[in-house]
Amino acid sequence: MIGPTSSERVTIYDVARIAEVSVATASKALNGTGRISEQTRDRIKRVAQQLGFRPNALARSLTSKRSFTVGLLTDDTYGRFTLPVMAGVSEGLIDHGVSVFLCAVEGNPDLTRIHLDALLDKQVDGIIATGKRLDKPLPVDLHNLPVPVVYALTAGPADAVTLVPDDRQGAIQAVQHLIARQRRRIVHVTGPETFEVARERARAYVDALRSAEPAPAEPCVLYGTWSERWGHEAVARLWSGPDHPDGIFCGNDQIARGVIDALRERGVRVPADVSIVGFDNWEIVAEQTRPPLTTIDMNLKELGRQAGLTLIRSITGERAPGGLWKLPCSLIVRGS
Amino acid sequence: MIGPTSSERVTIYDVARIAEVSVATASKALNGTGRISEQTRDRIKRVAQQLGFRPNALARSLTSKRSFTVGLLTDDTYGRFTLPVMAGVSEGLIDHGVSVFLCAVEGNPDLTRIHLDALLDKQVDGIIATGKRLDKPLPVDLHNLPVPVVYALTAGPADAVTLVPDDRQGAIQAVQHLIARQRRRIVHVTGPETFEVARERARAYVDALRSAEPAPAEPCVLYGTWSERWGHEAVARLWSGPDHPDGIFCGNDQIARGVIDALRERGVRVPADVSIVGFDNWEIVAEQTRPPLTTIDMNLKELGRQAGLTLIRSITGERAPGGLWKLPCSLIVRGS
DNA sequence: TTTGCCTGGGAAAAGGGTTTCCCACGACCA
């Protein structure tokens, strides 16, 4: 009777025994290494197939020094930004047989340490650090780890690869879109000035306006919070004076949502009287506004995928040049 | 000079050599097993500490048959429901030294198969399957796996543990809250009737009304979609006739958002004229409505934690009775 | 002094693979 000795998992010993070869030969046949005759190889493969043999990845990792796992450290509990990144990482890595350990560390240094130690003990091949703010590093030092680290959406050391959306390019696209729609009095309503991304987008907004022909009205940046409420308030403020904007570039989709609602309440038509562009392409918000929101997509899933692939390259020894890698954003045109 | 032989990772051999004992003794000392004299144990521990020795979890798993990893299979790409569950799972398991493999399978059977095989090859101790709909199973059969499986927010076989929020209890709480606020004409605006949760909540709504004293107006359930737009439409429909409700229980927070906005646009005051209760406690929505939304929280993080702990128990041999475990929801009272 | 027990510690196997050699054998050539 053909079959493994017991109900336990079938090992390469079972395969070898039944194919009547040594385990060394079996291993070489199954991995395509070493010199084996065509027919022996086929026979071994057939037996392995029949037995449903699947090599124990743990045992294999022990010798190969590669565990085909990586850790994903994330600081973003709410997950609005992290989730697409995670999905991208996972998607980009599974093709390489690599699985991803998820570690939600919620800004807690002790917890982060615990997760990090667990990852290292489990011999991960590399680590991806991700957060929601580029200017806030993770609460633990990832320097001098025995494995490569790639940063995504969070601050890393200068010599490491850090992947971020190209906020500047995204903001410029947004402004140019408004200009192309014949808008001339374009203001920027965004989050707190303490956020680097807010300042970056604001700078890009100013530059884009300044370099436009014919020259639009002077730039005007309103810093506030990342909330709908602030969108309402900003509209109230903007419409309190005599000069009203005809285009508003919002720092995120929630603000844009507030702006759109406030405008509708005032009887201002979007996009007839004022065009709105958001930022994030948070579909659950952007698709539900009336009209649906034109916005900038940061392509976070793609960013995650790139992070994964970059990490793989580092693991396999390719030395990537460190620094900030900016990935392009896309303009999503909807109705606003 | 005290130190490991090379720059490689320090192994238990290094510890043993430097402490001048055998590896067997070192292992026993560090794990607190076997019989070792107090001083030898201390010496070994001190050496291990100095060397920064951390045992290789892979090698350890090889003998112990426990990898201290579990797989989390999720079908919910958007992650609104899954993310809190994931966070809870991770949080509940890290205390037990267990790490979580994240597998986003997006309803793709082949991809699911690939992930599942990778998990099994990596010798996970167990698997948590999660989705966003109880009535839609994952696109792969998790029966007869060599490891225990726990289901959360997704359909599992009858003999397995399946954790879900107690929709009935949550809905009843919502209705009772409205009744306690002296509301008598309470309607239920919810998602598609094809969703089991929608029907379940609707049944609970009906039952809660029927058993209330003094008897409120006849139940009225409006099925639609899970969108803001449907909230608007439902209000339009409800206010087209002569009899207007004074309480609305919404199937989710997005619908509630639409309802609240539509009411404000009509000049109906919330909660003076009509009280609203949502479902999900999706904070980003619920806190931004005007007024902030009173809603039902499904305690998904706690659900995730329970899923993790239940899985641990199954792994360690405790046989949990299979079936549907309903975890209580909480009423979150805000301004509506 | 012998016997027996207890104690602390070590040798070796096991866990499931991969890899480095090394060997046997047949073919080919002189």
Add this chain to the structure above:
DNA sequence: TGGTCGTGGGAAACCCTTTTCCCAGGCAAA
């Protein structure tokens, strides 16, 4: 017929840790 070479396959070491015996020696009891 003897030597050389290429080929297919195997023995054993190795990866790192745990665990199962087993042993040596000290001490108390007989």
